[in-house]
Amino acid sequence: MKLIKLGDVTTKIGSGATPRGGANVYQPEGTAFIRSQNVLDNRMRLDELARIDDQAASALRGVTVEAGDVLLNITGDSIARCCLIEERVLPARVSQHVAIIRTTTAMDSRYLQRVLVNPPMKNYLLATSDGGTRNALTKAMISTLEVPCPPIAEQRAIAEVLGALDDKIVANECAVGIGEKLVRALFDRAARNGSRERIDKVASLITRGVTPKYVESDGMTVLNQKCVRGQRVELSPARMMMPLESRRERILRRNDVLVNSTGFGTLGRAARWTRSDLEVTVDSHITIVRFDDKLTEPACAGVGLLELQSQIEALAEGSTGQTELRRDLLGALELRLAPPAMQAELGRQLRQFDDLALALRTENDRLAATRDELLPPLMSGKIRVSDAEKTVEAVV
Known part of the structure; x- marks a missing residue:
């Protein structure tokens, strides 16, 4: 070429x-x-x-x-x-x-x-x-x-076949974004007639994560602060560590909220953990907040905690680069809760969205993997655009 x-x-x-x-x-x-x-x-x-x-x-x-x-x-x-x-x-x-x-x-x-x-x-x-x-x-x-x-027509053909995968990824991301806005709107409407409670009054656990012993393979996934951004959890920056033999309560459960707790610029970022299919923990730079399902609906309370992100950022103590978030200060923050009579239905709706969002993101991972697998042979000429189109049609 x-x-x-x-x-x-x-x-x-x-x-x-x-x-x-x-x-x-x-x-x-x-x-x-x-x-x-x-x-x-x-x-x-x-x-x-x-x-x-x-x-x-x-x-x-x-x-x-x-x-x-x-x-x-x-x-x-x-x-x-x-x-x-x-x-x-x-x-x-x-x-x-x-x-x-x-x-x-x-x-x-x-x-x-x-x-x-x-x-x-x-x-x-x-x-x-x-x-x-x-x-x-x-x-x-x-x-x-x-x-x-190559000739401009071939360039465009390669770009378009790979672009079809990216277009589907973008469409799925847009659907997730719309769902997130709907979740916030549903919660806001319900919480207007609700109450305010301190986090530590409705939480069963507020704790930092573990000090990991990293391994290259055959380990347990441990999240770090790079994994928490945009009120979402991203697994790609995570690492592997030796499996936990103690402190098993630090293994994440669905509806836990993760709060970045050290460092300038990252402290205060929060996200809900919405999965139950993986054994995952967090390192000591992240605080786990677990709500007591006997006192409140955990999914609803988690959305309420995410509203407090700017307030959490303001709780930072220490010099630039060494800022910390104290658990007692985090626990003292008040979050909005929906009325008890509305929490069960609202929680069901939130979990339904969480499942849909996970399905769309899982599909996006598969689409991205297909795109990345097609790219090298397309560029080298090992496969034709027409062959790549058939592969794309099967997954889009």
């Missing part, structure tokens, strides 16, 4: 900048400011998307993101993560840790993004960026990358 230097099929390769004033100029509304944590492979993470005002955006107009741009992380632990800009995010600017790659008509940007996340290219980028004290990808490195450049 024909190889071409990336600089020959792009009109822009360049990183962004930090707005004057840094994080102090972030606003609730305004132009999106994309940072490295917003760029994942094949998708964007929008729950921590910063915003800047018109003045800051104008000062950064040289790093304006356009529809179809490829975003590539170029520094730090997330280096070489790559996705396409989502048009719903526009207008947008990027930080100095993210490069904008804008293609000519000779290169389909959707296809290029797949090239950059293809394992052989990903491994090359990671090896190239290893600079000792600080990993970095420079404009020169990116410009001189040799990338496969």
Whole structure:
């Protein structure tokens, strides 16, 4: 297959900048400011998307993101993560840790993004960026990358067959997001006529997790603070540890609430654990809150606790970088509860949504695995697009 230097099929390769004033100029509304944590492979993470005002955006107009741009992380632990800009995010600017790659008509940007996340290219980028004290990808490195450049029709066909899987993933995520909004609305309506109770008055357990002894395989899953974000639990950053021989109460149960309890920027993040099919625990940087089902409906109380996330963040004690959340302060917070007569039905509705959300996310894992399996042979020419289409049709 024909190889071409990336600089020959792009009109822009360049990183962004930090707005004057840094994080102090972030606003609730305004132009999106994309940072490295917003760029994942094949998708964007929008729950921590910063915003800047018109003045800051104008000062950064040289790093304006356009529809179809490829975003590539170029520094730090997330280096070489790559996705396409989502048009719903526009207008947008990027930080100095993210490069904008804008293609000519000779290169389909959707296809290029797949090239950059293809394992052989990903491994090359990671090896190239290893600079000792600080990993970095420079404009020169990116410009001189040799990338496969088949006819534009073939590029589009590859992009579209893989894109069909991503479209289904996005549709499922949208369904989960709508369900989460419905859950909050149902709880809010019920809790208006309810009561307030201290967390420690309706909880049977408020405790930190364990100090894990990590293993490479044949262990027990242990969650860390990276697993708790956007009021969801993500298993991908989890590790394996020696199975628990004691402290079995720290094995998670359905409807436990996990609260990040150390560190600046992560402390206070909370999420409900909604599974019962896995044996999982958490490390000592996370607090487990388990509600007593004799005193309250645990799923309902869990949603009530999630409402308190900003209050929990304000409870941090200690210096920057060493902040801690005390269990007694967490337990003293008051949460809203639905009236007892409404809790059973509300809890049933919440669990029904939890089951649906789990099914959709499980399907997304399967779709993503299919996409990742198809990518290398499509890029190498080992399979034809028509063969990939049959595989996609079977799972979408």
